[in-house]
Amino acid sequence: MSANGPRVLVVPQVGWAAAVAAELAARLVERPSLRVCLPTGGTPTPVYAALAKAVRAGRCSLAAATVVLLDEWVGLAPGDPARCDVRLQGELLDHLETPPAFVRIGVDAADLAAAVARHDAAAAGLDLAVVGLGMNGHIGFNEPGSSPSGATRVVALQPVTITAATAQYGARSAPSGGVTVGFARLLAAQEVWLLVTGERKAAVLRQALEGPEDAACPASLLRRHPRLTVFADEAAAAQLRGI
Ligand code: PGA
Numbered sequence: 001m002s003a004n005g006p007r008v009l010v011v012p013q014v015g016w017a018a019a020v021a022a023e024l025a026a027r028l029v030e031r032p033s034l035r036v037c038l039p040t041g042g043t044p045t046p047v048y049a050a051l052a053k054a055v056r057a058g059r060c061s062l063a064a065a066t067v068v069l070l071d072e073w074v075g076l077a078p079g080d081p082a083r084c085d086v087r088l089q090g091e092l093l094d095h096l097e098t099p100p101a102f103v104r105i106g107v108d109a110a111d112l113a114a115a116v117a118r119h120d121a122a123a124a125g126l127d128l129a130v131v132g133l134g135m136n137g138h139i140g141f142n143e144p145g146s147s148p149s150g151a152t153r154v155v156a157l158q159p160v161t162i163t164a165a166t167a168q169y170g171a172r173s174a175p176s177g178g179v180t181v182g183f184a185r186l187l188a189a190q191e192v193w194l195l196v197t198g199e200r201k202a203a204v205l206r207q208a209l210e211g212p213e214d215a216a217c218p219a220s221l222l223r224r225h226p227r228l229t230v231f232a233d234e235a236a237a238a239q240l241r242g243i
Helices: 013-030 045-056 084-091 112-122 158-169 183-188 199-212 218-224
Strands: 007-011 036-037 066-069 072-076 102-103 128-132 154-155 177-180 191-196 228-233
Touching: 007 013, 007 066, 013 045, 013 191, 013 228, 066 084, 072 183, 084 102, 084 158, 112 154, 112 177, 128 183, 177 218, 183 218, 191 199, 199 218, 199 228
Parallel strands: 007 228, 036 066, 036 128, 066 102, 128 191, 191 228
Antiparallel strands: 072 177, 154 177
């Protein structure tokens, strides 16, 4: 990586989640009112377990923080186990005695456009945006082709993403679309963290960090952020040449 490039932290798989949670806890200690955008998915699940443990141990608190949801499916019924709000609630918020303010995405509202505009406003002024990496390079539901100045919006999903909803996350029906915080808000956050684990992500992580900075791999657009940290486990980092 160049001197001005992202900070890439490579951690053995066994300690990866605890390392990310420890950094999150440190941010929360520095700024208890942290305004943080959080993702769901297989990658952050162990981080949330470790963070809840840190809260229970008294090492940090989310009581004064605000959590803004990164993305949400459209077309899944409230309570569907694949819903991002259900997952974040179940994996993190339900484990906290005093949970943070939680800004869900109002995909069940009669006026979806108004709900999306409200979420875009909620995603303004983030201290920290935490995101995962899709197999196609997507960030949230910013699929390939997304603009770096993209707003929070309703998006059509790629077949691979719809398949993940049912195969990986157990959705009871196929979602019809998604709502995602757009790159304009993510790149305006004070800090961005990209979480990546597993061998299956190695090629796409290499493309994101060492390939062209191009909307074909939306994650590569994060490199324009001056404070991007990549938390990778050793398997995900295996194809990186520049570290
Ligand atoms: P995963 O999903 O964490 O379940 O691999 C990441 C993503 O598709 O954004």
